Amino acid sequence: MSDHNPKEPNINTLSIDLTELILSSLPIPSLLRASSVCKLWHSLISSPSFTSPSLSHPWFFLFGLHNTSSKNNQSFAFDPLSNTWFRLPHLDDSSSSSLLGSNGFFFTTTPKFSYTPVLKTTWRLTSPLKYSRINPLVGVFLDGSSGGYGFKFIVVGGVRFIGGLVDIEDRLAVEIYDPNHDSWELCPALPADFRTGNSSQSLSSALFKGKFYVFGIYSCFVSSFDLQDHVWSEVQTLRPPGVIFSFLISCNEMLVLAGMCNAPRGPSFNLWKIDERTMEFSEIAIMPQSLLYSLVDSEEDEKFASLKCVGMGNLIYVFNEEYHQKYPACLCEISAENGKCSWRRVPQLPSPVNKFHKVISFCSTVSLNHIFRQQEDVGPPQAMYH
Structure with missing residues (x-):
């Protein structure tokens, strides 16, 4: 005889549609736990047709590289x-010194170009780049014209080594990879204005409305590459007053410039909305001073120089790529309804945290399908709660 009181609700009596609706409201860590409750819930959550609002919120990925081990x-x-x-599984790749990340993928560019989804551990080699390079900008964009995978990669800039020396004069052609045909297409190189700083260390990029924008973090030069017509726009300068360095980010339906300013009232980290037609800017937010100073060591002279910024959707992450505070970070959420910006601190990375010589960061939405496939291969990612 059942112990269940018929006067009390029983989740097992709910319809499948209602059960799926309730599950869809859970964040991803709760979904992973819920999938272990029973076969029905696992079947619903792991189904390719399962949707959840939590899947549209981009995650912040941070990968730390050690140069000797x-x-x-x-x-x-x-x-x-x-x-x-x-905490994600260790990436098994011998070319980690050339590792890059962008919108759901890790890439290596030398000695061969390869890629893997961030929540999988299977690397796929491509046919060789026409121009092998290190530290390029890499973007992932949707392209349904040829069916199949439905996405392509674009590789812009970077530097070549010739005889052990860096060739800063070679601007390198843009190359676009089609995974359906395992082929690279050569396109016009980054404009000559970017010649003195054409690597990902001095450039940021943003995919927005069919264009791949390239922006000089320090030079403030900006140009866009039309992904359909394969032409570059005229180079312009995008420098709000007082900007020291800044990053261009695609957020929701707008371009956002995020950067460090030396303002009359003191150092500040600001956000500006950019009109992509005119490149005019308007300020939308300033990071609270207490939050800004929590990201740096106040005793350092160049304490803000190591701040980096990435973003996607309605979220912008600002973090310190130096080890001294174990890579602290904060985020800004931009409301889709009224454009209001709200800031908060991101919890500390789970200990132990090693000292890295290079930090790779990017934002990406995640796929439950990839998470479940990863669980089958190497076990679930280890969640750290604070």
Whole structure:
């Protein structure tokens, strides 16, 4: 005889549609736990047709590289809805010194170009780049014209080594990779204005309305590459008053410039909305001073120089790529309804955190399908709660 009181609700009596609706409201860590409750819930959550608002919130990925021992490399992912860090499995790749990340993928560019989804551990080699390079900008864009995978990669800038020396004069052609045909298409190179700083160390990029924008972090030069017509726009300068360095980010339906300013009232980290037609800017937010100074060591002379910024959707992450505070970060959420910006601190990375010589960061939405496939291969990612 059942112990269930018929006067009390029983979730097992709910319809499948209602059960799926309830599950869809959970953040991803809760979905992973719920999938272990029973076969029905696992079947619903792991189904390719399952949708959840939490899947549209971009995660913050941070990968740390150690230059002498790959065993000290670490990778983490932050889920903003659950305010939770995940420790990701170790990336098994011997070319980690040329590792890059962009919108759901890790890439290596030398000695061969390869890629893997961030929540999988299977690397796929491509046919060789026409121009092998290090530290290029890499973007992932949707392209349904040829069916199949439905996405392509664009590789812009970077530097070549010739005889052990860096060739800063070679601007390198843009190359676009089609995974359906395993082929690279050569396109016009980055405009000559970017010649003195054409690597990802001095450039930021943003995919917005069919264009790949390239922006000089320090030079403030900006130009866009039309992904359909394969032409570059005229180079312009985008420098709000007092800007020291800044990053261009695609957020929702607008371009955002995020940067460090030397303003009359003191140092500040500002956000500006950019009109992509005129390149005019209007300020939308300033990071609270207490939050800004929590990201740096106040005793350092160049304390703000190591701040970096990435973003996607309605979230912008600002973090310090130096080890002294174990890579602290904060985020700004831009409301889709009224454009209001709200700031908050991101929890500390889970200990132990190694000292890295290079930090790779980017934002990406995540796929539950990839998470479940990863669980089958290597076990679930380890969640760290704070």
